[in-house]
Amino acid sequence: MKLSNKDILNIEDLSVDEIQLILDTAESLKEISARKIKKVPTLRGKTVINLFYEASTRTRTSFEIAGKRLSADTVNISTSTSSVAKGETLVDTAKTLESMNPDVIVIRHSASGAPHIIAGLLQQSVINAGDGKHEHPTQALLDMMTIRERRGTLAGLKVAIVGDIEHSRVARSNIHGLTKMGAQVALSGPVVMMPRHIEEMGVTVHNRMEDAIRGVDVIMMLRIQFERQGTATFPSMREYSKYYCLNGDRIGLARDDVLIMHPGPINRGIEIAPDIAYGPYSVILDQVANGVAVRMALLYLLAGGN
Amino acid sequence: MNILLKGGRVIDPSQDLDAPMDILIEGDRIARLEQRIEPAADRETVDLDGMIVSPGLIDMHTHLREPGFEYKETIRSGSEAAVAGGFTAVACMANTEPVNDNRSVTEFILKQARLADMAHVYPVAAVSRELQGERLAEFGELKDAGAVALSDDGNPVEDSGLMRRTLEYAYSLGMPVMSHCEERGLAKGGVMNEGLVSTQIGLQGIPSIAEDIMTVRDIAIAGYTNTAIHISHVSTAGSVQAVRDAKRRGINVTAETAPHYFALTDESLKGYSTDFKMYPPLRTGSDMAAIRTGLADGTIDAIASDHAPHSSIEKDVEFDYAANGIIGLETSLAVSLLLVTEGVLSLSDLIAKMSTNPAAILKIPKGTLQVGAAADITVIDTAKAWTVDRQRFRSKGRNCPFHGWQLKGKAVLTIVDGAVKYSELG
Numbered sequence: 014m015k016l017s018n019k020d021i022l023n024i025e026d027l028s029v030d031e032i033q034l035i036l037d038t039a040e041s042l043k044e045i046s047a048r049k050i051k052k053v054p055t056l057r058g059k060t061v062i063n064l065f066y067e068a069s070t071r072t073r074t075s076f077e078i079a080g081k082r083l084s085a086d087t088v089n090i091s092t093s094t095s096s097v098a099k100g101e102t103l104v105d106t107a108k109t110l111e112s113m114n115p116d117v118i119v120i121r122h123s124a125s126g127a128p129h130i131i132a133g134l135l136q137q138s139v140i141n142a143g144d145g146k147h148e149h150p151t152q153a154l155l156d157m158m159t160i161r162e163r164r165g166t167l168a169g170l171k172v173a174i175v176g177d178i179e180h181s182r183v184a185r186s187n188i189h190g191l192t193k194m195g196a197q198v199a200l201s202g203p204v205v206m207m208p209r210h211i212e213e214m215g216v217t218v219h220n221r222m223e224d225a226i227r228g229v230d231v232i233m234m235l236r237i238q239f240e241r242q243g244t245a246t247f248p249s250m251r252e253y254s255k256y257y258c259l260n261g262d263r264i265g266l267a268r269d270d271v272l273i274m275h276p277g278p279i280n281r282g283i284e285i286a287p288d289i290a291y292g293p294y295s296v297i298l299d300q301v302a303n304g305v306a307v308r309m310a311l312l313y314l315l316a317g318g319n
Numbered sequence: 320m321n322i323l324l325k326g327g328r329v330i331d332p333s334q335d336l337d338a339p340m341d342i343l344i345e346g347d348r349i350a351r352l353e354q355r356i357e358p359a360a361d362r363e364t365v366d367l368d369g370m371i372v373s374p375g376l377i378d379m380h381t382h383l384r385e386p387g388f389e390y391k392e393t394i395r396s397g398s399e400a401a402v403a404g405g406f407t408a409v410a411c412m413a414n415t416e417p418v419n420d421n422r423s424v425t426e427f428i429l430k431q432a433r434l435a436d437m438a439h440v441y442p443v444a445a446v447s448r449e450l451q452g453e454r455l456a457e458f459g460e461l462k463d464a465g466a467v468a469l470s471d472d473g474n475p476v477e478d479s480g481l482m483r484r485t486l487e488y489a490y491s492l493g494m495p496v497m498s499h500c501e502e503r504g505l506a507k508g509g510v511m512n513e514g515l516v517s518t519q520i521g522l523q524g525i526p527s528i529a530e531d532i533m534t535v536r537d538i539a540i541a542g543y544t545n546t547a548i549h550i551s552h553v554s555t556a557g558s559v560q561a562v563r564d565a566k567r568r569g570i571n572v573t574a575e576t577a578p579h580y581f582a583l584t585d586e587s588l589k590g591y592s593t594d595f596k597m598y599p600p601l602r603t604g605s606d607m608a609a610i611r612t613g614l615a616d617g618t619i620d621a622i623a624s625d626h627a628p629h630s631s632i633e634k635d636v637e638f639d640y641a642a643n644g645i646i647g648l649e650t651s652l653a654v655s656l657l658l659v660t661e662g663v664l665s666l667s668d669l670i671a672k673m674s675t676n677p678a679a680i681l682k683i684p685k686g687t688l689q690v691g692a693a694a695d696i697t698v699i700d701t702a703k704a705w706t707v708d709r710q711r712f713r714s715k716g717r718n719c720p721f722h723g724w725q726l727k728g729k730a731v732l733t734i735v736d737g738a739v740k741y742s743e744l745g
């Protein structure tokens with residue numbers, strides 16, 4: 014089986030079979046990262062460009078390591094040091110890069126839909142590494158891989174996603190992915206951070222965090238994104254953490270074997286208490302490790318074998 | 320040479336006329352309108368069997384971009400697009416550079432229109448200087464210079480006190496005020512309609528109530544001051560309802576909508592194409608249905624394109640960063656004819672909304688085929704099938720959401736002041 018599209022832009026567009034394929038491939042590639050010599054020749058002679066219009070540590074590094082472990086040549090472009098700083102448009106930058114004939118372009122951008130614009134223009138595969146508040150498909154894939162690794166399946170699980178849903182591309186991708194795979198998704202966050210009509214995406218919405226996390230298998234905490242909030246959305250960080258911080262008391266409402274997840278970077282003490290972030294229920298570092306495997310899988314599926 | 324338009328079906332809502340009639344144009348005037356006028360040597364006869372003959376269409380809401388943004392459109396290219404779309408007259412908004420808030424800009428626009436010699440161009444002057452919403456422009460002087468109406472289109476007048484003074488003073492001068500209704504606090508940062516689609520595709524939404532609230536405010540001011548208000552490009556069900564209620568209460572309110580608001584919804588934004596980004600934004604299916612109902616029951620008086628050309632510099636970018644606006648002069652008629660095909664409006668009602676009513680709202684002596692009137696005439700072939708190809712537009716703009724649409728109906732002959740400005744007749 015192969016992916017039906019040359020690009021990975023949205024989880025929304027992926028079929029259940031495609032998600033399974035990506036997760037299975039990621040699982041089989043994961044052991045490469047545990048070897049003494051962490052490299053295979055699969056993508057030798059292939060070029061992957063990481064084009065990041067927005068700050069990123071883990072995603073960019075993860076893509077770079079994923080490419081290198083498969084022997085692809087990876088090139089990182091950050092906008093502060095490129096022609097973008099001289100005013101080059103996204104379209105012109107994309108066409109310029111296309112002329113250098115890479116195989117895959119990975120893009121992160123603060124504007125929703127930016128990867129879609131260049132995917133429509135270029136022959137090459139485009140992977141969305143996060144666009145605005147739209148989607149972050151590789152994050153959802155690594156989240157699903159992490160859950161599946163621990164629970165064996167996604168079907169029938171109850172997952173709570175808590176925080177600033179409005180500004181979260183992680184939430185949107187996970188809503189699509191988890192519901193496609195048969196999990197039930199409950200959302201919670203301040204009503205001012207809950208986008209309109211989100212329940213029509215097949216989720217339940219709860220004002221009180223306690224109602225969302227009661228009896229769940231997984232709690233995903235989102236980073237509260239004050240940089241996207243503007244002003245006057247919510248009274249204060251202090252008030253936020255009083256009602257929406259995952260702490261020891263609240264964890265007791267979930268299942269005894271609950272998995273605690275967070276896409277990072279963490280605001281310690283704001284949405285998650287430090288002892289929880291690195292406590293026994295946390296799989297946050299597994300998520301990071303699986304991120305490399307998922308990205309290896311996508312690069313392999315898009316650029317390998319042709 | 321005099322022109323005899325023979326054998327067409329003449330529809331002129333200004334005379335409540337819908338009948339096969341012949342029209343004789345002598346010079347720049349309509350000389351005769353009769354059931355049968357014989358060809359003669361002193362007149363060129365145009366056979367219009369099967370065609371609709373309409374008073375020249377009027378687009379009361381366009382942006383011609385000159386002065387200041389000639390790379391997007393000029394008065395010449397815009398008025399060439401107008402006649403190709405069947406419009407014998409257009410009103411152009413004030414957001415040029417410099418802003419049309421003073422006599423010299425108004426006069427410049429009129430001069431360029433005379434030189435282009437295509438459609439009539441009626442300048443709409445700014446309400447406030449530099450469109451800043453702070454100090455009123457000199458309405459009287461602008462009127463003397465040739466401005467027909469006032470609007471800060473694109474920059475809604477936030478200060479209700481200023482809006483009150485605007486309506487009072489403009490009304491005393493007999494100048495209509497065209498209001499772009501939006502409450503900025505609610506709309507801030509938004510790039511599309513707020514709803515399920517904005518949630519799905521992760522774009523910042525503009526709630527429909529941002530428009531509704533401002534429509535209600537402007538109607539309240541017009542009612543309180545016993546003046547008049549024209550609501551521009553109505554896009555929401557709430558706005559339609561507010562206008563309907565106001566008319567019922569006897570308030571002097573008129574309203575226009577644009578073809579995209581009854582032909583498209585926010586679902587079109589799912590591919591992030593900036594050709595669907597405009598201001599106000601495309602709304603939901605229920606808003607679209609309300610617009611259609613408002614057109615059918617007379618709540619909405621006029622259809623205007625809000626023709627807003629931009630170049631690839633503004634449009635070939637990320638959705639968030641793209642300029643608002645789409646072009647419409649060359650598609651407006653055919654897209655509006657869908658309302659006739661779909662039974663929303665009669666052909667006569669459509670012509671009223673695209674000619675007679677805009678003329679009445681702007682208080683210009685147009686929109687009629689009465690004997691003695693200026694010979695501004697649009698001949699429409701409602702059966703003509705064509706495919707929208709933005710590369711073929713006379714407008715410099717290519718930002719068209721209807722590219723590739725297969726439409727039926729087209730202006731095939733556009734006559735302005737008795738002169739043929741556009742013809743597709745063999």
